[in-house]
Amino acid sequence: MKRVKTVIIAGICLGIGLLAVQIGMGIDSDVFMRNYWMAAPFLVIGVVVIYVGYQVYYQRKMQKLAGLLAQGKAKEYVDGMMRLRESAKGKNLRNVIDLNLAAGYVESKQYGAAVMILESLREEDIRNENLRVVYCINLCMSYFESGRTEKARTLYEESRGIFEKYRGGEL
Secondary structure (H helix, E strand, O other), X not given: OHXXXXXXXXXXXXXXXXXXXXXXXXXXXXXXXXXXXXXXXXXXXXXXXXXXXXXXXXXXXXXXXXXXXXXXXXXXXXXHHHHHHXXXXXXXXXXXXXXXXXXHHHHOOOHHHHHHHHHHOOHHHOOOHHHHHHHHHHHHHHHHXXXXXXXXXXXXXXOHHHXXXXXXXXX
């Protein structure tokens, strides 16, 4: 909802600014609108390219860090993810980084830290089903390993459907 409000407010401000430019420079409405419609697609494409580039940049950084986890260097992985988290903008990107950070904590057997991060995420914020499976598995395992077996059992029962769907397969 916050993002929608931001977009609406930015659109209103841009419209008022463009109106001020048109009036201030005495540009005819037909000429202004023709140029506006020619420039608008380039602006939209530019925004999309910047957004996708930003996401790809962070995905590549996370993939490089994943190599550390595969090598058994969980401490370095966690440190790298913490640095990424500090610089990342956007709720969805931060959620993915938090999931990866929690996986690093699980790998280094710091289950309390993993639980803290995973509990701070809302399950409905994780829209991608593959990420939701990872979230549920890591949280269930962290509950179990930290001695909170009843919470682990409850989460397992609630997530049984998604676990069964991916049982024996790859994410």
